[in-house]
Amino acid sequence: DRTLNSIGQAEGISVFPTWKFPGQEPVEGVLTLQELSQLSGVPIPQSEDPTFEPIGNLTVQIGSPLHVPIDAYDPDGGPLSVTVSVANPNLLDAVVLSGNRSIRIDMQGYGDMVFELFEQRAPVAAGRVIELASQTPAGFYDGIIFHRVADDFVIQGGDPTGTGTSGSTLGNFDDDFHPDLQHNREGVLSFAKSSDDTNNSQFFITEVPTRFLDFNHSVFGQLVEGFDVREAISETSTPESRGVGPTQKPDQNITITSIDVFDDNENAVVMLKPTGT
Numbered sequence: 001d002r003t004l005n006s007i008g009q010a011e012g013i014s015v016f017p018t019w020k021f022p023g024q025e026p027v028e029g030v031l032t033l034q035e036l037s038q039l040s041g042v043p044i045p046q047s048e049d050p051t052f053e054p055i056g057n058l059t060v061q062i063g064s065p066l067h068v069p070i071d072a073y074d075p076d077g078g079p080l081s082v083t084v085s086v087a088n089p090n091l092l093d094a095v096v097l098s099g100n101r102s103i104r105i106d107m108q109g110y111g112d113m114v115f116e117l118f119e120q121r122a123p124v125a126a127g128r129v130i131e132l133a134s135q136t137p138a139g140f141y142d143g144i145i146f147h148r149v150a151d152d153f154v155i156q157g158g159d160p161t162g163t164g165t166s167g168s169t170l171g172n173f174d175d176d177f178h179p180d181l182q183h184n185r186e187g188v189l190s191f192a193k194s195s196d197d198t199n200n201s202q203f204f205i206t207e208v209p210t211r212f213l214d215f216n217h218s219v220f221g222q223l224v225e226g227f228d229v230r231e232a233i234s235e236t237s238t239p240e241s242r243g244v245g246p247t248q249k250p251d252q253n254i255t256i257t258s259i260d261v262f263d264d265n266e267n268a269v270v271m272l273k274p275t276g277t
Contacts, residue, residue, distance in 0.1 A: 050074045060092065062274045064211075065180045067097075069116075069187065069224035070268040079265035093273040100126075102264040103133060103221070105141075106257040110233065113205075113226035115189050116269045118219065121178040125191055125199065125220035132168055132201055133259040140168055140201065146254040149236050153210065156192055157256060158202035162249075164192075167200030175199065176218040180271070183210040187223030187230065207234050224267040 004013065011020070015028040021039045037044040045051050052072040060066045072080050084094045099120055105113045117126040132140035146157035147164050159166050174197040183190060183206055190213065192202040199218060206213075207230070223230060233254055239245030 045073055045075060048075055050080050058272070060272045060274055061184070062276050064182050064184050065271050065273040066184060067188075067222045068270045068272060069222055070270060071225045071227075072266045072268065074266055080268075082268040082270070084270050089275075091275060093271075093275060095271050095273075097269045097271055100269075101130065101261055102224075102267070103129065104260045104262060105226075106260070107229055107233070108255040108257045110254070111226060111229045113223060113229050114264065114267060115187075115221040115223050116264060116267065117189075117221045118178070118181060121181060122176045122218060122220040124173055125176040125218040128170070128173060128191075128199070128201070129203065129220070129259070130261050131170070133261055139259055141256050141259045144256050146233060146250065146256075148204075148248045149234060149238050149241075149250050149254070150248050151234050151241060152207055154204040154206055155230065155233050156202065156204040157254075158192070160201075162253075164202070167202060170200070172198045172200050176220065177215050178219075180273070181219035182215075183213045183217070183219065185209055187227065188219055189221030189223065191218040191220065193217065205230055207231075222269050224264070224269060 017028075017030065019027040019031060019039065021027070024039065027039065031039070033044045033046055050072060052070055055068060058066060058068065070082050072082065074080050082096050084096055086092045086094045097116065100117050101119060102114055102116045105115070107113065117130070119126045140160070141158065144157060144160055145162045146155050147159055147162045148154070148156035156164070160168070176199070186207055186209075188206040190204055190206070191199040192204050193199045205223065236250045236252070236254060238250050239247045
């Protein structure tokens with residue numbers, strides 16, 4: 001409501017908005033995207049043409065299809081179409097996935113993470129998160145914390161008690177495996193469980209390939225946007241990371257504001273699958 005609070009007073013703020021950049025005097029008033037980019041040193045796309053994040057070189061292993069996120073942006077907010085081709089179809093198949101919805105996880109104080117779900121190949125697992133996120137009047141995940149942060153491994157949330165021992169009232173569902181869905185890269189979205197067929201509401205996101213989890217946990221989505229958010233959460237301090245205890249629960253709550261289900265008309269996922277010949 002633009003009421004000056006104690007934090008603003010302590011920071012010497014008297015005008016809204018006031019911008020503070022490292023090593024610079026505060027700047028007051030509305031700024032253009034170009035001014036914000038120059039003052040912050042953060043590049044902001046200002047072209048009228050669509051852009052996407054560079055992908056770089058990839059290695060795809062036989063028997064382990066790789067899902068490549070296409071983080072795209074259209075300044076006009078319109079839909080984007082992604083196509084893919086390969087130089088040697090005898091070595092590699094490439095396909096743009098379609099028919100899947102996405103979820104946007106709004107993390108309090110961090111920003112958003114967007115995942116394309118694998119509804120076609122993991123319908124039960126993807127359907128459970130969609131059902132929980134779509135509950136009314138408030139989504140099941142609203143206000144739930146990430147109770148486990150293991151840097152260079154996974155971040156995990158989805159337990160309403162924040163202890164890692166509970167779930168929703170919908171009950172458990174059986175493991176939902178597909179041979180194409182493996183924990184072979186960062187940003188893989190998968191269900192957490194205590195034993196076989198005890199999936200409920202808890203999920204984790206990989207920071208690195210974790211192949212020993214393949215066909216032990218149900219993969220149901222891929223991070224396509226918000227890798228910086230995932231990385232920031234992964235670097236959060238825990239008693240274990242500080243060497244003062246065994247627990248991986250963050251020292252300060254990392255809270256899900258909401259999870260929204262939507263049709264993503266900008267980003268995409270390309271599956272690369274070796275032919276094995």
